[in-house]
Every structure is written in C-alpha cells, then in structure tokens.
Amino acid sequence: NAGVMQNPRHLVRRRGQEARLRCSPMKGHSHVYWYRQLPEEGLKFMVYLQKENIIDESGMPKERFSAEFPKEGPSILRIQQVVRGDSAAYFCASSLTPVSSSGADYGYTFGSGTRLTVV
Amino acid sequence: KQEVTQIPAALSVPEGENLVLNCSFTDSAIYNLQWFRQDPGKGLTSLLLIQSSQREQTSGRLNASLDKSSGRSTLYIAASQPGDSATYLCAVRLYGGSQGNLIFGKGTKLSVKP
Numbered sequence: 001n002a003g004v005m006q007n008p009r010h011l012v013r014r015r016g017q018e019a020r021l022r023c024s025p026m027k028g029h030s031h032v033y034w035y036r037q038l039p040e041e042g043l044k045f046m047v048y049l050q051k052e053n054i055i056d057e058s059g060m061p062k063e064r065f066s067a068e069f070p071k072e073g074p075s076i077l078r079i080q081q082v083v084r085g086d087s088a089a090y091f092c093a094s095s096l097t098p099v100s101s102s103g104a105d106y107g108y109t110f111g112s113g114t115r116l117t118v119v
Numbered sequence: 120k121q122e123v124t125q126i127p128a129a130l131s132v133p134e135g136e137n138l139v140l141n142c143s144f145t146d147s148a149i150y151n152l153q154w155f156r157q158d159p160g161k162g163l164t165s166l167l168l169i170q171s172s173q174r175e176q177t178s179g180r181l182n183a184s185l186d187k188s189s190g191r192s193t194l195y196i197a198a199s200q201p202g203d204s205a206t207y208l209c210a211v212r213l214y215g216g217s218q219g220n221l222i223f224g225k226g227t228k229l230s231v232k233p
Contacts, residue, residue, distance in 0.1 A: 042223040043208070056220065091162060108221070110155070112162035
C-alpha cells in the first residue's frame with residue numbers, strides 16, 4: 001500500500017511560468033490537504049479538498065494559486081505566473097476521514113513533498 | 120489566533136542521552152496534537168497523535184505528553200541514537216474552522232552525535 005505520492009520531487013520554473021504539482025493520496029483516502037513550507041518557516045495550511053470539492057481554501061493566496069481534486073486522478077496544485085517568493089516545499093497530506101463529532105481522528109499521512117525553485 | 124512554539128530551535132546531544140522537546144500552543148481548544156519527524160529533503164513521518172482527551176502516548180523510545188490547560192506538550196526521547204537526528208515538528212488541530220487545518224510549530228532540529 002503505497003503512501004502519499006507527490007511528483008515531481010523537484011521542479012524548477014522561470015519567473016512567469018506555470019507550476020503544476022501532483023498528489024496521489026493513500027489508497028482509500030478521499031481527503032487531501034496541501035501545505036507550504038517556506039525556507040526557515042513552519043508548514044502553513046493552504047487548502048483542503050475532497051473529491052471534486054474544495055472544502056477550505058482559507059490558506060491559499062487569492063491570486064495565481066488554484067487546486068483541484070477530480071473524481072479520477074491525483075489532486076493538482078497549480079501556480080500560475082510563478083515568482084521567486086513561490087520557491088518553497090509543497091507538501092500534500094491525506095486522511096481517511098475528517099475529524100468526527102467525537103473528536104476522534106486518525107491523523108494525516110504526508111507525502112515527501114515537491115521542492116519548487118523559481119529562477 | 121493559534122500560535123505554536125517549539126523550544127529549543129536546535130539541540131545537539133551525545134548518543135545515549137535522554138532528551139525532551141517542548142511544544143506550546145496559545146489556544147487550548149484543540150482536537151488533538153501530533154508530533155512529526157522530518158528528515159532533510161523528505162516528507163513528514165507521524166510519530167505520535169494525542170487526542171484532546173488523552174494525556175500521553177507512547178511508541179517505543181518515544182513518549183509524548185499533553186497538558187491542554189497549560190497549552191503544553193513534550194516529546195521525550197529515551198536513549199537517543201544518531202538515527203534520531205532530524206527535525207521534530209508538533210502540530211495542533213483546532214476546534215471549529217477547517218477540519219483540515221493543522222497549525223505547525225517551526226520545529227526543533229535534533230542532532231545526536233555518536
């Protein structure tokens with residue numbers, strides 16, 4: 001049972017290009033979360049998706065960033081017209097269920113990340 | 120606004136020592152707290168998950184405690200080994216708001232010298 005798979009592992013883009021990051025959740029997981037880790041910073045939540053739905057995008061920059069999780073295939077984080085400040089590690093996580101009403105939770109499984117470098 | 124702080128930012132110890140990593144959070148209304156390990160250039164590996172109703176969890180040489188009222192958690196590593204060298208992150212999951220929103224600390228970078 002493969003874990004959360006992210007590709008590519010490393011991505012280099014010139015300023016103004018588009019970056020497309022892919023995440024395949026663990027088998028059976030239908031909840032996907034994207035986080036960004038800037039140099040010397042902690043991980044910051046970006047977006048939470050279920051199949052075909054964006055549940056919470058409160059951490060997503062308002063412009064240039066978008067995310068999707070189609071019925072078939074991986075979740076995609078898309079960054080248009082990249083700038084140097086977008087250089088970071090982008091992590092995807094998946095979970096089996098969201099937090100239940102009782103507060104029980106099985107936690108997340110994280111992928112190895114995509115390291116984006118904008119030159 | 121929830122803030123998670125980890126102290127120290129870096130720690131270097133000789134092999135065999137017992138050590139404690141600290142995590143504090145400002146808002147006690149949490150579902151749970153999770154400790155992760157991050158190796159350089161790698162993803163996050165979940166170590167221990169403590170539900171809000173629990174006080175501690177143990178896995179092998181690791182023991183994590185949670186004191187919600189004081190907003191603190193500690194990760195205790197017994198008999199440290201060079202293979203324990205990594206960055207250790209704690210994260211809390213909040214009540215309300217997004218179910219997917221973990222708040223992370225910046226981590227403690229641990230180096231265990233042989």
